[in-house]
Amino acid sequence: MNSAIRTGLVVGKFWPPHWGHQLLLETAAAQVAELVVLVYANPDSARHPAAVRAEWLRALYRGDELADGPCIGATPLRVFALSAAADGVPPDAADDHTQREFVKQWLARQGMQVDVVFSSEAYGPGFAAHLGVAHVEVDAARALVPVSGTLARANPAAAARYLHPLVAAQLGAVPPAPVPRVVLLGAESSGKSTLCEALAQACGTAWVPEYGRTLHEQKNGNLDFDDLLYIARRHAELEDEAAERARGVLFCDTNAATTALYSYYYFHRCDPALQAMAAVCGQRYAHTFVCAPTVPFEQDGWRGPEALRSFQHGAILMQLDFYGIPYTLVEGTVTERVAQVRTALGDGLVQR
Known part of the structure; x- marks a missing residue:
């Protein structure tokens, strides 16, 4: 871990969380002292809203003891579920400036300062620049984990191999196994x-x-x-x-x-x-x-x-x-x- 980097930030729908998301989170956690994750979408899923998806992430990264909350290795994971009603999440179709400014203002209201943004999307560099922090890209080409949330929602059975069993089950799917x-x-x-x-x-x-x-x-x-x-x-x-x-x-x-x-x-x-x-x-x-x-x-x-x-x-x-x-x-x-x-x-x- 780079001791000069204190807090990392990851934002996304995580709808649903897949191995690509987990690669992103785990790569980020290895480079920071604390990782903040914002989960939101607008419109959101009626069946599995952001609050539920955030709980899945917390469940995926808890250990035998819950006292210190979810962690990735030794890095604390702070997961926040945001909504349009409570937090003013802008529509997904809103322009880049609106999206970036929303996160910037939300962080300011929470009194949070981040040092680096991690993303697997094209918006990442511009988003980080708007916040005035560094950016780290993780598998943007989907070479390591060839899946997306859109694909997983459209065909959970086909995408199940890229989902943790806990997540796959929420979609009624089961990852394939090498042996019965x-x-x-x-x-x-x-x-x-x-x-x-x-x-x-x-x-x-x-x-x-x-x-x-x-x-x-x-x-x-x-x-x-x-x-x-x-x-x-x-x-x-x-x-x-x-x-x-x-x-x-x-x-x-x-x-x-x-x-x-x-x-x-x-x-x-x-x-x-x-x-x-x-x-x-x-x-x-x-x-x-x-x-x-x-x-x-x-x-x-x-x-x-x-x-x-x-x-x-x-x-x-x-x-x-x-x-x-x-x-x-x-x-x-x-x-x-x-x-x-x-x-x-x-x-x-x-x-x-």
Whole structure:
């Protein structure tokens, strides 16, 4: 980071945020001590207005702790959602001077001073000059990430490969995967983690542990409401990372739909972004298996009472039926369950 550059600025619609936006933000954050991001459009999206898109950005860049807000690396990210009603955002069709002066005046009202503008658009140099600051261009030719918000809105399915899974889900799309994903669901102490690991070993491939369990232990069981969306986001990222080294198939312990169930269980509500991630689980996974809660219950200090298993099992089955997701119930010993999964998937998918 250049210590002489204190605050960077990025402005945009982020409608929706895509990997090009994330490249811009991450490139900028590497060069400043603080990054200010303004999200706005006029007319704005009725379904996903600026305030919602700003929350997506905050969700994409939070870590295990929320105390210091979203960050990119060590750089704090300050995201502001602006609107025509509250902030006087000019129409998108307004001339360049009007657009530039609007931002200049908004910054002045907030008492903010920026040192550099980062952009991937042709307006960038003139905008920075109007503010009297430096300009840094990032992939304006779209050579690194060949996508735009316009393309993503027009065809979310085709653009999904350039969207983070959290964002893609809001548009009802799922990024393509290098290998099919198979997800194992089940109540607490139903053997799904053991089975997931055994399947990966039997098939010579990778598997993804349940990230919610990891964070639950890290926070000594004290999860916050915002942690549930973070769990789903981080688990999806870990799946994508593991998919790159998987052979033929990737086994996944739990999915966003189960995380949504826990959100309702603990907090009696669920973030709309998490609801959207749960809703596309039928598209994200090639096959869903549910572990019957018939193995001996093991209380490891993190689980609820054994009596809760039956309710959890029923809730999972109800949710799968609600979403119209086909599933296969597996029972018996670990060896028997491995055989049942391999038979259901077929030798072509899981052959070592």
